[in-house]
Amino acid sequence: MQISSRSSQLTCGKHVLDLSTPVVMGILNTTPDSFSDGGSYYSGNTFSLDLALRRAEQMLAEGAKIIDVGGESTRPGSATVSEQEELDRVIPVVEALVSKLDALVSVDTSTASVITESAKKGAGLINDVRALQREGALVAAAETNLPICLMHMQGQPDTMQQSPEYSDVVAEVVGFLRARIDACLAHNMAPARIVLDPGFGFGKTLAHNLALLQRLPELGDLGYPLLVGMSRKSMVAQLLNRPVNERLPGSLALALLAAQRGAAIIRVHDVAATSDVLKVLSAVTE
Numbered sequence: 227m228q229i230s231s232r233s234s235q236l237t238c239g240k241h242v243l244d245l246s247t248p249v250v251m252g253i254l255n256t257t258p259d260s261f262s263d264g265g266s267y268y269s270g271n272t273f274s275l276d277l278a279l280r281r282a283e284q285m286l287a288e289g290a291k292i293i294d295v296g297g298e299s300t301r302p303g304s305a306t307v308s309e310q311e312e313l314d315r316v317i318p319v320v321e322a323l324v325s326k327l328d329a330l331v332s333v334d335t336s337t338a339s340v341i342t343e344s345a346k347k348g349a350g351l352i353n354d355v356r357a358l359q360r361e362g363a364l365v366a367a368a369e370t371n372l373p374i375c376l377m378h379m380q381g382q383p384d385t386m387q388q389s390p391e392y393s394d395v396v397a398e399v400v401g402f403l404r405a406r407i408d409a410c411l412a413h414n415m416a417p418a419r420i421v422l423d424p425g426f427g428f429g430k431t432l433a434h435n436l437a438l439l440q441r442l443p444e445l446g447d448l449g450y451p452l453l454v455g456m457s458r459k460s461m462v463a464q465l466l467n468r469p470v471n472e473r474l475p476g477s478l479a480l481a482l483l484a485a486q487r488g489a490a491i492i493r494v495h496d497v498a499a500t501s502d503v504l505k506v507l508s509a510v511t512e
Contacts, residue, residue: 238350241330248485251292251493252285256315257299289501296334324348338362345370357406368413375421376406380429395434396441423453432464442487455493456480
């Protein structure tokens, strides 16, 4: 099984992530409105840190190598949250995951202050759907000395699915990511810190998503580890006509196809099932 990357290891603060075979990133949204697990860790209107920790502990036991914490929903049509609200949602969770579970924590954020404060609390990876384009994010990320995942998105979450258009979606995504890589390198980020995400479902139709998956090795040719997230997304609904809670089989098929095409990190809600799929794939392809 071939992973497209400059190295089979990714240094994430005190953790070293082995990418010689694909790994699972478990999703832990601290938002009340994310499309699949929004509000899962709330008791009434109050966020429960204990519930979030129990879920993270479960995902780690099921095989997740990374816990991805997000405090701002980026589902289609979502609204932005204030900087302080995002800090309040994310930082206590990062601190608890690191101190209580010794977890490798990724922070799903585009906000400079959240990047900085998360790194101070022990986060090991920054996962930015806006590819460090928000004001101050690039400088903040460069100063953390952590790996950075740069994702492609056409438009913004509140409008991205209204009418996405490309002449060649793969070529345009590759071109965008090359430009963001150059911006990172210009800020003295080491190439070994860069991870790429084509942004499935972020300003893309079903046809765009399928083209990206089919031609995923072309993104791997850029020479950096690939992170993909298709778990429970609308592309599964469009293919299979399934509601969110019935999208596991389709999500597993997409995870398998992505891993076969060179994805190094698979971002999912269903950790145990995805881990099983990847173990079988590894056994067959070793």
